Amino acid sequence: MTEPAQAPRFPTSLGTSDADSITLLGQDLAADLMGKVGFGELALWLVTQQRPAPAQVRVFEAVLVALADHGFTPTAIAARLTYLSAPDSVQGALAAGLLGGGSRFLGVTEDAGRFLADTLAGAAELPSDDAAFDALALAAVRAARERRQLVPGLGHPVHKVTDPRTPVLIRIAEEEGTYGPHLRLFEAIGRVHPQVLGRILPLNGAGTCGAALADLGLPPDLLRGFALLARTAGLLGHLAEERRRPIGMDIYQTVEHNAVYLPPPGS
Amino acid sequence: MTEPAQAPRFPTSLGTSDADSITLLGQDLAADLMGKVGFGELALWLVTQQRPAPAQVRVFEAVLVALADHGFTPTAIAARLTYLSAPDSVQGALAAGLLGGGSRFLGVTEDAGRFLADTLAGAAELPSDDAAFDALALAAVRAARERRQLVPGLGHPVHKVTDPRTPVLIRIAEEEGTYGPHLRLFEAIGRVHPQVLGRILPLNGAGTCGAALADLGLPPDLLRGFALLARTAGLLGHLAEERRRPIGMDIYQTVEHNAVYLPPPGS
Amino acid sequence: MTEPAQAPRFPTSLGTSDADSITLLGQDLAADLMGKVGFGELALWLVTQQRPAPAQVRVFEAVLVALADHGFTPTAIAARLTYLSAPDSVQGALAAGLLGGGSRFLGVTEDAGRFLADTLAGAAELPSDDAAFDALALAAVRAARERRQLVPGLGHPVHKVTDPRTPVLIRIAEEEGTYGPHLRLFEAIGRVHPQVLGRILPLNGAGTCGAALADLGLPPDLLRGFALLARTAGLLGHLAEERRRPIGMDIYQTVEHNAVYLPPPGS
């Protein structure tokens, strides 16, 4: 341990408060935000620290709605099992659910956003027409193949032809004027990948969400956070349903009853 | 281990999907929800599994906005420190922040909602005028005092006279027609408690949120979950700020540099 | 925000370090602890900040061994599912597993320790013979019944007659001279409860662990922490097995394939 430091200094621009007022994002929370600004709009604003335009809010909320719930995902199951074990700790059950939001299942949004952003950043110049986007897409898909990596955003275990979220989100982005190079490149990937992969895969909804968020100017590092915010709402839905019609005990007992003991070698 | 069970059955009403469509809350996700329903509305709908009225959505979103961020709370600090240590895991940092959402700091919303609901449930009959609400409030405050317990929703370390969120949220509830017995009892507590406690305390914003949510028909067990959903947005704001202008290392070093080693007894 | 505080001061007795040495619990970590003190001994020492006697260490480690793993518990399943979803974050999978260590499944050790401690603390005088312990136990079981609460430590879903851990742990405590009033009261509960409950239940292993830890002088608030430390080792075993012979995907798919969609009312 060293000598005491100077008085520390922790800057923040999120907000402050005094006896009579609360400032959030430069606004008076009570007078300017409550009842006037939606939660989705506030969430986007909290991350960018810039008031989003209505067009951006609509696309952003469409993304959150698209990602909020996917049924009995490993995250939802883990949340329900944790709630079963610790019903006095909603925050524990939520946290356990979110901790599954890693690379394998919830990472597509971030991975797709990052893949598209990296591809665009690595281009000699930004493509200006569909043919140029197609060429850039083709090169990216080929490079992924050489690295023995999947292209994030392609394919879905259930929606084999079209993921219904994809065309809707693209349309909303076009309506709101936020359709940009990431979505354009993503659609190009949708067109050209069969040439490289030898089969036709759908552009999945989570990947489209990543492209749409990237076109809102959001950095790849934060895309997983938005997917997690969306999923928090879905997890609350699962926990509410677990209170009313629980299945956690049945899941636990299904595993327990179907466990097969194989003695370890040497025993 | 026992014999294998019958084929298990896990019912859910949240949603389902097939090759061509995704159903969420009985709606077509892509056609009926994306771009048409806000994230706040969906979150409330996911929990109740009933489509909320616009009036309920406005009050609900006002609550989420009121609870989203409170500056450098222990939860925000824990989230930033965890992000510092594990920047590759946004879900870990979020989860760590939410795990502080327990009884001490984030529990007021739930505790107030529960206190008001229990008080109303324990009344011989639902009060019908202000005098009757005052009497019920007085009895509840006295009973809490005898149990040596604080009345949740009273007092605030900074807003000593009026918490600016309280009158605004009450007004919004009145505007939207959701002002009900919980808020009415809460205001009565605000009037009568000086008779018992000997001093005048403000009705705090988090408690008002609990009362407002209870008047939307939401059960006390889930109120903490809504506070956590709101706080998830605030935590994302903190993590985004930590990326741009980090303070986590400074917090860590402030503690480290000001640590004072006191050898344990007997060493 | 107020004016900056004075230089803060954070006392700790756990340890300190300088350029040449590391002090832990008043000892030189490298010279006195590594290779000389076991991990179980250190864990107990870290909590009490007093060097435990060998007798205490033996009982403590027997408790940890007894609690380390219980097969496919909800916590183990949640950990495996989280590891499936986020294989790059072992800390997330461990944390998710531990978050199920709440009141329902992992709480018996703490609840039993607390129940016994509270009963002893509430006695007019500490019982001095078996008859007096029996009387105290009988009163405690009756009081629990009147509160419509289960006596923690009684009963087991599988070990209907005797939980094999119980007699062994009691014997070890006797061998080591740590058998004290908590274990004695626990055995008394084992004798007398049929008079009140109308059936004979075994003293379960987790409850015996709580009694044994309480007789080591450990406070009830920390007993859950020791159960969690033990379970961390078990969860690492599950994660290691998940790497070699995964079942997480099978669990997820079992739930997914057996989901039954019941449309919400009104849709």
Add this chain to the structure above:
Amino acid sequence: MTEPAQAPRFPTSLGTSDADSITLLGQDLAADLMGKVGFGELALWLVTQQRPAPAQVRVFEAVLVALADHGFTPTAIAARLTYLSAPDSVQGALAAGLLGGGSRFLGVTEDAGRFLADTLAGAAELPSDDAAFDALALAAVRAARERRQLVPGLGHPVHKVTDPRTPVLIRIAEEEGTYGPHLRLFEAIGRVHPQVLGRILPLNGAGTCGAALADLGLPPDLLRGFALLARTAGLLGHLAEERRRPIGMDIYQTVEHNAVYLPPPGS
């Protein structure tokens, strides 16, 4: 959703139980393990599913003891802050602390083990003498430099010359006959790196732990888990100290009082 699956089957070799006995790792838990096998030994056994030799146990426990606590790390601070906010959830505070066990601060053990294992695996043949180990080490350090990456295991912010844990752990490994190619390569890195890096750095304790664990045959993927197990004991020590002499509120208030509000641009 598809048709129900066949009866699922979840194999495990960790253990099983019936009415009268509990089997863990092929042993009778109550008769063969409790009071006879230490917790550290069991933890290693649970992961490898092979009974470790006493030599391996001694080295393993020395590693756990070395990694258990490092004072006011970001993880310890996060755990204490979470315990402050949610004192009813020890599991939440522990989990929050562990979630900081990611790449930045707790990752050295894993990163060093992986770096050494990868280097050895990539060698044309296993080096047979110090000169060959030096050559392999030199190539590895150079390659890391070209990738603009640090060599994990080199350097320490406090122990600038010698980390006191390093020579002790190496000696213990030699005494127990577990000193192997990973430790030998690690020491070679300690000798040769000044040629590449232009300065002399110590081999740090966490890196030595990674090398020692790798020489026990443990795979890199699990090394972080052992560091987390060790750290769980340290965190319990912090939480126990927080109960007796709390600093969490002081940490929180230090940050809060020294917050500096910088209005966001445009407000």
